[in-house]
Amino acid sequence: MEELDRRIVQLLARDGRLSYTDLGKATGLSTSAVHQRVRRLEERGVLRGYRAVVDHEAAGMPLTALISVTPVDPAAPDDIPDRLRHLTEIDSCFSVAGEESYVLEVRVGTPGDLELLLARVRAAANVTTRTTVVLSTPWEDRSPLAAGESAD
Amino acid sequence: MEELDRRIVQLLARDGRLSYTDLGKATGLSTSAVHQRVRRLEERGVLRGYRAVVDHEAAGMPLTALISVTPVDPAAPDDIPDRLRHLTEIDSCFSVAGEESYVLEVRVGTPGDLELLLARVRAAANVTTRTTVVLSTPWEDRSPLAAGESAD
């Protein structure tokens, strides 16, 4: 990926609503040159979409937790993600190397909701859980491509 | 938060580039009524911004890991997030309840980059680390407000 593309991706990661006009000014390209590059980045799958960043507290989901998940029956076929996908409180699902099989990042309203969610996770996927409650989030979802130098 | 606002937030969380015209069609409001509500949601901090979703693999940062962090000196004042903020590979930083003090979600290019990053984390914050490598990500960053109904 070129330097210019990297810069465009970085700018859009920080502000997904930047107009092509502004992106052009920031990169020194014309509006349609930027437009073309953005379309190519979208087609290539580098830019996978655009999202509003929601404040979970303001939106009534103030409690975040990380749930580590271990299958009860290690011999059973592992379709755990499929069994959990309908639980909309699960923000992210990571398959991990380590003692446990998966780590879930979940968002709920109250401790009571968390308790209910844990029960549903265990029932849906036949797993045991180990839960780490998040007390505060100094920061989150920072631009992943933040640097253009140290990656490779 | 009202039902209409919830719907708007949900739609924008899924597609942050929806036009007010389309949001209006989806909610049954006029363009400028939606516009007004979105501005209010932005002012109230419910909508904190807009981001492009970057494919980390395509962007050259294919390795994700979760790093649990414990201070070496529990008596020292805890300014760990401040000491780590400059490390751009750290996507999110959670302060957690449990054996460890923080969990970091990081994104790097190679195992070698991860090794380097761990050294920098330990040096910058005077901490020990326990690292869990992410093997795959069945899904990530799903709309947090996903339901307006089934949460409780």
Added chain:
DNA sequence: CGTGAAAGTTAGAACTA
């Protein structure tokens, strides 16, 4: 990659319930 024009979108003023 740039230009320019048509179609579509945003922002805000004036007005209404």
Added chain:
DNA sequence: TAGTTCTAACTTTCACG
């Protein structure tokens, strides 16, 4: 306070050089 319509300015999109 929350909504509508109207309109000017801006943005996106696309054919062409």
